Amino acid sequence: MPELPEVETIRRDLVPLLRGRTVRDAWISPNAPRLAQLMTPEAFCRGLRGRRIEDVGRRGKYLLIHLDGGLTWIVHLRMTGRLQHAREGCPDDRHLRAKFKLDDGGWLCFIDMRKFGTMWLVDDVDLVTGKLGPEPLDETFDVAAFHGSLKRRSTAIKAVLLDQTVLAGVGNIYADESLFRAGIDPRRAANRISRPAAGRLHEAIVEVLLEAVGDRGSSFQDYVDARGEAGYYHLKVRVFRRTDEPCLVCGTAIRRVKVGGRSTHFCPGCQKR
Ligand SMILES: [Zn+2]
CATH class of the missing domain: 1.10.8.50 (Helicase, Ruva Protein; domain 3)
Known part of the structure; x- marks a missing residue:
């Protein structure tokens, strides 16, 4: 699942490709009825058409595509969502859930096998990200x-x-x-x-x-x-999904346990209770 570094990488890739572009057309697949949040897929696509992209930001795992008129197009990739730019149309992929045509002929394609990905079109970003804690790479992370x-x-x-x-x-x-x-x-x-x-x-x-x-x-x-x-x-990871492999620091076998329902990997030698 994409976390901060993955979403930040996508953001940095998209800034030069999207800044200043206008969304010419928008389409959401009928098999992705929950992709657009708080409005129907039709209203979402209608709301995006003709909008100019001013910048691409990020908050936690949310991508924030700032549009003219004070609107923000928010994207959360969840488990398997991919947001890819394509010069010549979106790939013919059966997991393609949405596509957006830009005024320079490029496309933004949303591919999502598991279909948990979500998008919003809002005036007020806080409606979606208001409860998030501090950004770990900001000075606000004290x-x-x-x-x-x-x-x-x-x-x-x-x-x-x-x-x-x-x-x-x-x-x-x-x-x-x-x-x-x-x-x-x-x-x-x-x-x-x-x-x-x-x-x-x-x-x-x-x-x-x-x-x-x-x-x-x-x-x-x-x-x-x-x-x-x-x-x-x-x-380069040192413990994640290295179950039973030797710790790179002390040689102890990495263990996997469930914590709060999630698979958790740690070294019993280096991480004492
Ligand atoms: Zn160790």
Whole structure:
């Protein structure tokens, strides 16, 4: 599932391709009735036609395509969504759920095998992203405030990192990698994490996300960038999906457990309870 580094990679790819373009036409497949949120697919497409794209932003895992007239086209890729730019029309793919024709002849294509992807067309972005926690790569991601939000939660730290109201954009891959780097057991109660450990975790989250953005994200399964190409960070992960393989630091076999219903990978040698 695309997390912050993957969505940020797509955003950076799309900025030069979309900025200043006008949406000439929009089409949503009849087999994707839940793609457009808060309005019918027809109203969504009608609302997009003729709009000029001013910029492409991001908030957590949400892509924000800012349009003229103060409108924002928000895209969430969920599990398997791909937002790809194509020069000569969208691929003939049975999972193509929507396509958008631009005034320079290019296309934006939304391909989504599992169909969990969602889009909104809103005046007020907060309607969709208002409850998100701080952006981990912004100055707003403050160690003291982060430690404070951990103090208020007694659930496992891994589950808290996935809570988008605590921190925006971190998912399963980068939560496991950050906890490994900080030497924290993912099952540990968030409110039992000391101030120094919270500081290490804060630093690890920023480092891991920046490295993954630098490597254009991780392509364990479906993820590709806006040009249809895979990222590289999955080649560098230290624990995620390395179950039973030796830890790169201490040699202990990496373990996989369920935390809050999600597969969680950690090194029992480096991440003590
Ligand atoms: Zn280890």
